[in-house]
Amino acid sequence: MSCPAMAQLLSNTLYYKRFFPYYTFNILGGLDSDGKGCVYTYDAVGSYERVRYSAQGTGAGLIIPVLDNQLKSPSPLLLPAKDDVTPLSETEAIDLVKDVFASATERDIYTGDKVEIVVINASGIRQELMELRKD
Incomplete structure (x- = not known):
């Protein structure tokens, strides 16, 4: 499908x-x-x-502005024309996800204790758990 x-x-x-x-x-x-x-x-x-990207939940209001800052081009009027989303490598994307969730966790009491990152690529499926709260 x-x-x-x-x-x-x-x-x-x-x-x-x-x-x-x-x-x-x-x-x-x-x-x-x-x-x-x-x-x-x-x-x-x-x-x-x-x-192009999204976030849901109570931390979305904190996560989306960071993603906008990191991923969107500064202006659609820049020449030469650029794609409206910055391409990231797999490692850069995972690091960005970790950063935005760590940041949201510090400011939003409803964001959970862990984030589960699942990477699906040609070499298979990889799962990574990151602890968010240390207290």
């Missing part, structure tokens, strides 16, 4: 159960038919949008 098809299926599932028990805010990521990364963000009742 393609990622855009899965995005529609998740939207339908959330809308069908919009009051109970699936009142959740989701993020879906994968590859589209061109082999490019795609991220879909959802509201609680299933409306969705394809975006």
